[in-house]
Amino acid sequence: MLNTLKTVFTLIAVLGLLSGCSSSKKKQEAAPAAAPVVETPVSQGINVDALKAAADAAGNVFYFEFDSFVLTEQTRAALLAHAEYLKAAPRSLRLEGHADERGSREYNMALGEKRAAAVKDFLASQGVSSAVEVVSFGEEQPAEKGHAEGSWSKNRRVELK
Amino acid sequence: MRLVIAVFLSWITLSAHALLTVEITKGSAKPTPIAVVPFGNTNGLPEDIQQIVSADLDRSGLFQTIPKGEMLSQPTTQKEVYFRDWQRLKVSYVVIGSMSTSPDGRYALHFELYDVLSSRQVFSGNTVGQASQLRDIAHAVSDAVFEKITGIPGIFSTKMVYVEDLGYAGPGRYRLVFADIDGARERVLQASKLPILSPVWSHRGDKIAYVSFETTRPAIYIMDLATGRKTQMTNFPGLNGAPAFSPDDTRLAMCLSKDGNPEIYVMNIATRQLQRVTDHFGIDHEPSFSADGRSVLFTSSRGGSPQIYQVDLASGRPERVTFDGEYNARPRITPDGKSIVMVHRDKGIFHIASQDLKTGDMRILTETLLDESPSVAPNGAMLLYATQQQGKGVLGAVSMDAGVKFTMPSRQGDVREPAWSPFLK
Numbered sequence: 001m002l003n004t005l006k007t008v009f010t011l012i013a014v015l016g017l018l019s020g021c022s023s024s025k026k027k028q029e030a031a032p033a034a035a036p037v038v039e040t041p042v043s044q045g046i047n048v049d050a051l052k053a054a055a056d057a058a059g060n061v062f063y064f065e066f067d068s069f070v071l072t073e074q075t076r077a078a079l080l081a082h083a084e085y086l087k088a089a090p091r092s093l094r095l096e097g098h099a100d101e102r103g104s105r106e107y108n109m110a111l112g113e114k115r116a117a118a119v120k121d122f123l124a125s126q127g128v129s130s131a132v133e134v135v136s137f138g139e140e141q142p143a144e145k146g147h148a149e150g151s152w153s154k155n156r157r158v159e160l161k
Numbered sequence: 162m163r164l165v166i167a168v169f170l171s172w173i174t175l176s177a178h179a180l181l182t183v184e185i186t187k188g189s190a191k192p193t194p195i196a197v198v199p200f201g202n203t204n205g206l207p208e209d210i211q212q213i214v215s216a217d218l219d220r221s222g223l224f225q226t227i228p229k230g231e232m233l234s235q236p237t238t239q240k241e242v243y244f245r246d247w248q249r250l251k252v253s254y255v256v257i258g259s260m261s262t263s264p265d266g267r268y269a270l271h272f273e274l275y276d277v278l279s280s281r282q283v284f285s286g287n288t289v290g291q292a293s294q295l296r297d298i299a300h301a302v303s304d305a306v307f308e309k310i311t312g313i314p315g316i317f318s319t320k321m322v323y324v325e326d327l328g329y330a331g332p333g334r335y336r337l338v339f340a341d342i343d344g345a346r347e348r349v350l351q352a353s354k355l356p357i358l359s360p361v362w363s364h365r366g367d368k369i370a371y372v373s374f375e376t377t378r379p380a381i382y383i384m385d386l387a388t389g390r391k392t393q394m395t396n397f398p399g400l401n402g403a404p405a406f407s408p409d410d411t412r413l414a415m416c417l418s419k420d421g422n423p424e425i426y427v428m429n430i431a432t433r434q435l436q437r438v439t440d441h442f443g444i445d446h447e448p449s450f451s452a453d454g455r456s457v458l459f460t461s462s463r464g465g466s467p468q469i470y471q472v473d474l475a476s477g478r479p480e481r482v483t484f485d486g487e488y489n490a491r492p493r494i495t496p497d498g499k500s501i502v503m504v505h506r507d508k509g510i511f512h513i514a515s516q517d518l519k520t521g522d523m524r525i526l527t528e529t530l531l532d533e534s535p536s537v538a539p540n541g542a543m544l545l546y547a548t549q550q551q552g553k554g555v556l557g558a559v560s561m562d563a564g565v566k567f568t569m570p571s572r573q574g575d576v577r578e579p580a581w582s583p584f585l586k
Contacts, residue, residue: 067466067488102511104490104504104533105578106359106403107460107467109379110416110423110444113400134399135378140326140356147531147552 048088055085060160061143062119063153066100069114071122079119082160083126092131094161095119100152101139112136112158119158181344181556181576187566192225193310196252199229200270201237201259208295210270210302214256217303217317217343222565224307227252239273244280252277256306267291270298274306284309296345314540316342320582321536321545322350322360322369323556327574330354336574337371339386342581344569350384351391358578359403363410366585370394370404370413381415383430394428403447407454414438414448414457425459427474438472439479447491452498458482460490469503483516485523491534495541495561502526502535502544513546515561526563536581537561545579 058078062071071079086093097112113136120132144151195218199211211229218224229235233246237259247255258272267289274284288301297318304315325336333352337360340347351357355374362369369384381395381404395401399418406413413428417435425438425448439445443463450457456473463470464481467490472479483489488506495502495515505514505525513527513535527546534547541561548557550568554575557568569576 102531103467103488103506104447104460106416106447107444107490109358109402110400110418110446113418113423114444136400137356137374138358140358140374147549 046088048085051081051085051088054081058082062158062160064115064156064158066152066156067103067111069111069118071118075119076122079122080126083123083128086123086128086130087126090128090130092133093123094133094135096159096161097134097136098141098143098155098157098159099139100155101142101147102152105139109136109138112138115156115158119160181340181347181569181571184568184570187222187564190564192223193254194227194250194252195224195254195256195306195310196227196232196247196250197256198232198235198237198258200257200272203260206260206295207292208299210260210295210299213296213299213343214303214306217300217315218306220343220567221307221315222560222567223311239282242275244275244277247275247277254283254306254310256302258302268295268298270302272302272305274309296341300341300343313542314584316538316540316543316581316584318342319539319585320366321579322362322371322582323576323579324357324360325571325574325576326554337369338576339369350389360578360580361405362580362582363406364408364583365410366583368406368410369580370406372402372404381413383413394430394433400446405449405457407450408452409454412450412454414450416446416448425457425472427457436474438474438477449492449494452494452496458492458494458501460492469501482518483523484521485516489514493535493537495537496539497541502537504533504535513544513559524563526559526561527557527566529557532557534578536579538581539584545581547577547579 058081062075062078095116097116099108099111113134116134116136120134142155144154197211197215203210215226219226227250234243236242236257255275255277256272258270260268260270262268269287269289271287273282276283286305288298290298300317303317307315319342321342322337322339325338327334332354335353335357336349337351337357338347339350353373353375358372360369360371367386370381372379372381379401380393381401382391382393384391397417397419400416400423402416404413404415411430413430415426416423417426422442423444423446425445427436427438438457441463443461445459445461447460448457456471458469458471460467461470466487468481469483469489469492470479471482486505486507490504492501492503500515500517502513502515505512511531512525513532514523514525516523529548532546532548535544537544543558543560545556545558548555550570554577555568555570556576556579559566
């Protein structure tokens with residue numbers, strides 16, 4: 001539920017940025033009740049801080065189904081926010097892929113890498129040209145230690161760093 | 162017949178208390194009753210030879226030793242053996258012996274095996290070692306007794322390596338541990354704050370290949386056990402995983418993703434030359450050489466779910482090997498080359514299973530929840546694997562007919578990825 005809300009907010013933020021960059025000043029004037037606005041750096045008409053806020057709101061951990069490296073709808077939406085920010089403010093990235101503890105340890109190492117590679121490919125397809133390092137930790141560094149789906153679903157992940 | 166086993170171990174172990182203990186969870190339906198009589202002149206030694214031999218035989222699941230207190234007599238020489246005493250106790254075999262020390266400080270144990278039913282001596286032998294090798298002397302007795310009675314070489318003198326995760330973030334969290342197969346005399350070969358995994362033995366038993374993240378990225382290393390020297394074998398971008406020695410120890414199969422995807426490669430260890438073996442957009446991983454060294458078994462997701470395939474190294478043509486179940490991974494070949502053991506998922510539960518390569522018949526050997534990393538004993542009679550007990554990683558062992566099972570809980574961290582040594586000369 002929380003994730004869904006986050007995604008919705010992210011989408012609103014991204015859409016708002018895409019459609020409303022040029023008109024944001026006017027809106028602020030028309031809304032006298034709005035809080036004072038701090039001027040933010042604008043590069044080529046894009047508000048980088050707002051893009052950063054949207055990327056931050058999208059989170060930097062992306063989750064996967066068991067034995068799958070397919071990006072979920074949620075993840076794709078979140079990565080769109082990151083892609084916009086990375087295009088405006090390029091930096092080198094490290095994508096760390098992880099798996100849950102089930103199944104073979106070495107195979108999970110490959111699964112973690114396929115997950116991180118799927119994120120890398122998606123970012124590239126959105127025009128992100130940053131240098132990306134992909135590292136898989138397989139099931140070696142779980143985010144949660146439990147031995148049931150509640151933990152496993154948190155451990156099947158890619159962390160963007 | 163006389164058997165002299167000279168044991169030359171250059172390393173002295175660091176701790177006297179085993180990190181792993183053994184709990185037998187399932188024994189043979191009809192274990193053979195055997196008496197291991199306390200050996201003469203062993204009082205006051207730092208190791209209890211009788212207890213070590215008894216524990217070895219009990220752990221095999223094929224024997225049941227009788228407690229010292231039940232013995233009607235405790236012979237140490239042939240003329241003290243009264244078969245009636247042992248017949249009354251319904252014991253099938255009796256092991257006796259006596260220790261002597263030589264002027265150069267070496268220990269020599271003379272031991273004898275008796276068949277109670279036929280009232281005759283089956284075997285007598287000697288085993289020799291230094292004061293630091295009393296456990297080796299005991300395991301040599303166990304090996305000889307086991308082989309004389311069952312016809313199968315004993316594995317009590319073999320070793321294992323495994324990975325231990327102490328579970329905290331910090332230096333020395335992950336440890337590559339070397340130990341006797343009964344868990345005793347463990348020694349840390351390598352410690353790192355970043356993951357260590359996939360240890361495997363060379364077939365000569367002189368080297369260990371493994372993966373370490375110590376540079377923050379995975380790389381394959383080979384450690385020479387006699388010197389402790391390690392050599393970094395790979396440093397490719399992406400995966401550097403799952404090393405496996407060829408039967409002649411000249412080549413190393415591995416998984417690399419340097420060309421964009423997890424694929425199987427074979428490296429010539431001397432020249433570092435690489436041969437790419439697979440080419441598929443799915444995951445190809447976890448290679449293991451066939452017994453003749455001409456082909457490599459591996460896990461692949463090319464069919465949609467992980468299954469085991471075998472690829473001929475000359476033709477490069479892969480063939481699917483497993484068809485039962487939705488998940489079969491990490492193959493290891495048995496010493497006779499006729500079967501594989503693997504991780505097998507059935508109804509969402511991960512078991513260890515074996516499959517006859519000729520008939521394709523699969524057999525599930527373990528019934529716990531998260532079993533992985535099977536490693537077969539050099540006599541082909543048992544395998545070690547990793548499983549969980551009360552949420553903690555432990556090692557388990559099971560006989561290849563699934564009749565005997567035991568676990569080796571750890572006193573410290575999570576233990577996993579056991580690799581059973583070959584017979585060591």
